[in-house]
Amino acid sequence: MSVAAEQVADVRARGLTPLWACSAVAFLLFSLAVGVLAGPVDLGVGAVLESAAARLHVPWTSTPLSSTEEAILWEIRVPRVVLAALVGAMLALAGAAYQGVFRNPLADPYLLGVAAGAGLGATIAIAYLPDGLRGQRALPVAAFVGGAVAVLLTYAVGRSARRERDAATLVLAGVTVAAFFTAWQTFVQQQNAETLQQVYSWILGNIPSTGWSDVVLILPYVAVAVVVILALRRVVDVLSLGDDEAASLGVDVRRVRLALVVAATLGTAAAVAVSGLIGFVGIIVPHAIRLLSGVGYRALLPLSVLIGAGFLVLADVIARTALSPAEIPLGVVTAFFGAPFFALVLRTTRGGGA
Amino acid sequence: MAALAVFASGAVGGRSTLQQTVASETVPAQFPVTIVTPAGEVTITKKPRRIVSLSPTATESLFAIGAGAQVVAVDDQSDYPKAAPRTTLSGFTPNVEAIALYRPDLVLIAYDPKGLSEALERLGITVVHHDGAATFKGAYQQIRQLGLATGHKAEATRLIGRMKSKIAGIVKTARKAGRGLSVYHELTPDLYSATSKTFVGKVYAELGLRNIADEADAVGTGYPQLSAEYVVSASPDVIVLADTVCCGQKPSTVAARPGWDRISAVRTGSIVRIDDSIASRWGPRLVNFFRAMSSALARLRQ
Numbered sequence: 001m002s003v004a005a006e007q008v009a010d011v012r013a014r015g016l017t018p019l020w021a022c023s024a025v026a027f028l029l030f031s032l033a034v035g036v037l038a039g040p041v042d043l044g045v046g047a048v049l050e051s052a053a054a055r056l057h058v059p060w061t062s063t064p065l066s067s068t069e070e071a072i073l074w075e076i077r078v079p080r081v082v083l084a085a086l087v088g089a090m091l092a093l094a095g096a097a098y099q100g101v102f103r104n105p106l107a108d109p110y111l112l113g114v115a116a117g118a119g120l121g122a123t124i125a126i127a128y129l130p131d132g133l134r135g136q137r138a139l140p141v142a143a144f145v146g147g148a149v150a151v152l153l154t155y156a157v158g159r160s161a162r163r164e165r166d167a168a169t170l171v172l173a174g175v176t177v178a179a180f181f182t183a184w185q186t187f188v189q190q191q192n193a194e195t196l197q198q199v200y201s202w203i204l205g206n207i208p209s210t211g212w213s214d215v216v217l218i219l220p221y222v223a224v225a226v227v228v229i230l231a232l233r234r235v236v237d238v239l240s241l242g243d244d245e246a247a248s249l250g251v252d253v254r255r256v257r258l259a260l261v262v263a264a265t266l267g268t269a270a271a272v273a274v275s276g277l278i279g280f281v282g283i284i285v286p287h288a289i290r291l292l293s294g295v296g297y298r299a300l301l302p303l304s305v306l307i308g309a310g311f312l313v314l315a316d317v318i319a320r321t322a323l324s325p326a327e328i329p330l331g332v333v334t335a336f337f338g339a340p341f342f343a344l345v346l347r348t349t350r351g352g353g354a
Numbered sequence: 355m356a357a358l359a360v361f362a363s364g365a366v367g368g369r370s371t372l373q374q375t376v377a378s379e380t381v382p383a384q385f386p387v388t389i390v391t392p393a394g395e396v397t398i399t400k401k402p403r404r405i406v407s408l409s410p411t412a413t414e415s416l417f418a419i420g421a422g423a424q425v426v427a428v429d430d431q432s433d434y435p436k437a438a439p440r441t442t443l444s445g446f447t448p449n450v451e452a453i454a455l456y457r458p459d460l461v462l463i464a465y466d467p468k469g470l471s472e473a474l475e476r477l478g479i480t481v482v483h484h485d486g487a488a489t490f491k492g493a494y495q496q497i498r499q500l501g502l503a504t505g506h507k508a509e510a511t512r513l514i515g516r517m518k519s520k521i522a523g524i525v526k527t528a529r530k531a532g533r534g535l536s537v538y539h540e541l542t543p544d545l546y547s548a549t550s551k552t553f554v555g556k557v558y559a560e561l562g563l564r565n566i567a568d569e570a571d572a573v574g575t576g577y578p579q580l581s582a583e584y585v586v587s588a589s590p591d592v593i594v595l596a597d598t599v600c601c602g603q604k605p606s607t608v609a610a611r612p613g614w615d616r617i618s619a620v621r622t623g624s625i626v627r628i629d630d631s632i633a634s635r636w637g638p639r640l641v642n643f644f645r646a647m648s649s650a651l652a653r654l655r656q
Binding site (some may be wrong): 039040041067068069071072075076077079126190193195196197198201206208209210211212320323324325326327329 | 431444445446447541542544545546569570571572573578579580581582583584586587588589600601611612613615616
């Protein structure tokens with residue numbers, strides 16, 4: 001199929017069918033339930049349900065859990081599940097939005113240098129901040145600032161080129177900025193060898209057990225990003241036709257693209273700030289949905305939120321339990337289990353004559 | 355875990371043997387001398403006058419055995435003792451030319467990246483490579499070999515004797531206090547820990563403590579990342595923070611972590627702050643580590 005034909009097919013593609021909407025919600029609910037019930041400490045399914053009922057003030061219920069078990073469930077496990085859901089939703093949504101905006105199937109949330117910038121911010125925080133500030137709290141802020149600065153720079157470089165093919169120029173600017181920031185980060189890291197372990201563990205990506213504080217930290221950014229991108233979901237379908245075509249349909253291409261990119265970037269920077277670099281989610285989730293359902297962006301974007309959230313919650317369950325009570329870096333899990341799954345999706349959809 | 359792996363990669367060491375080519379106990383001339391390290395056999399032809407140490411542990415040992423005056427430069431991580439001539443030389447990303455500028459006759463390393471030792475040897479510089487020790491025996495062996503290599507054999511022997519007797523004394527009293535207690539050793543705030551297989555872990559084993567990381571090391575790296583749920587439910591009696599310098603951790607930051615106020619060590623205030631460098635080296639300050647642990651256990655039993 002030619003590129004143009006594929007794009008036309010995309011626009012004609014179906015909207016959100018009730019079956020897909022219900023399946024996605026069911027998948028997310030299932031993942032959340034597994035996430036809350038499974039963990040390195042076995043609390044028992046019944047006990048967890050009773051404890052939840054007691055929390056919701058259901059009459060005549062009381063928690064069968066000890067105070068330590070209550071803390072494990074409500075202060076460690078549940079916030080971590082919520083955080084994984086937020087990060088997964090954000091990465092999948094940003095990936096899908098970028099793929100539409102840049103008309104590039106390989107676009108992922110880290111395309112415009114946000115990962116490299118966040119990595120530099122985190123490394124600088126780990127290496128240079130004074131002891132008092134160097135606790136876990138300063139790291140996400142520094143990573144967020146680094147990610148945002150990198151994307152701003154990408155945008156500035158892209159704008160300065162003043163080429164016709166705006167989208168492609170922006171991607172090249174992103175590659176340039178990412179290379180520069182990565183080099184800078186490696187240099188800082190080499191100069192401060194004692195920080196190597198911490199930086200490395202951040203780069204591998206994981207959902208931290210930091211209670212509700214990280215959830216509160218990223219929730220506003222993720223919420224704004226989700227609202228903005230979903231509000232523009234029909235425009236993404238038009239944008240995916242090409243800039244000229246979109247403009248002829250009355251879309252202010254530059255402004256819409258800017259709004260989408262800013263929303264996706266802020267959300268991604270917030271997600272990266274707390275979880276480090278979790279690869280693959282932003283590419284595999286949107287593509288798997290597209291291949292399986294054949295929907296256009298106006299349906300793909302909301303589905304990516306639901307399925308991305310569920311996918312990362314399940315991946316984090318594996319990270320927490322596979323080698324329990326030790327942990328596996330989440331970035332390793334997403335790629336290790338995500339890649340074969342995606343290969344299967346590719347195979348079945350091709351086999352089905354799609 | 356790259357850096358940890360670097361620190362721990364030598365964990366197989368310590369089973370080295372040593373021999374003297376001039377086997378003479380009475381004659382003061384100790385050179386030439388041959389030592390057998392895990393990295394191979396090294397012959398030192400005459401007493402070294404210009405030593406460069408790229409290993410913070412070796413630096414501490416050199417000064418403890420009276421070889422400090424022979425040391426012309428130490429690496430940027432060698433922050434103890436203060437008298438050590440600290441430079442910008444790096445043991446992790448070493449530059450052969452920068453090292454050669456100090457015209458050393460002996461270079462001590464704990465890490466040998468990209469053929470560092472080969473390059474130095476080609477310049478006619480003797481290299482002794484002592485990886486991280488896995489056992490106390492291995493750590494003493496390294497001090498003994500440094501004594502031989504620098505012409506301070508007697509001082510090295512005396513230092514080892516002092517360390518052994520001090521540690522034995524501490525262990526004798528502390529073992530009673532530590533009986534039945536569990537310990538969690540924290541390397542980083544994201545809960546990387548060290549099992550009984552590792553050098554630090556052996557300190558806890560020696561004190562009779564049960565290490566909660568042992569259960570989590572299915573892969574056998576010695577340095578598993580624990581899940582927060584597990585640490586809270588295991589509720590260790592003692593927490594040792596080896597991430598006070600790197601990552602600003604202290605008892606109050608530990609107590610503020612979600613759910614951690616339920617942990618026994620947090621409730622009793624049995625959180626030991628150990629200088630990262632003491633906990634990650636295997637030199638003479640091993641005694642300080644034992645002393646810090648024993649006073650924490652004594653406080654806990656009061």
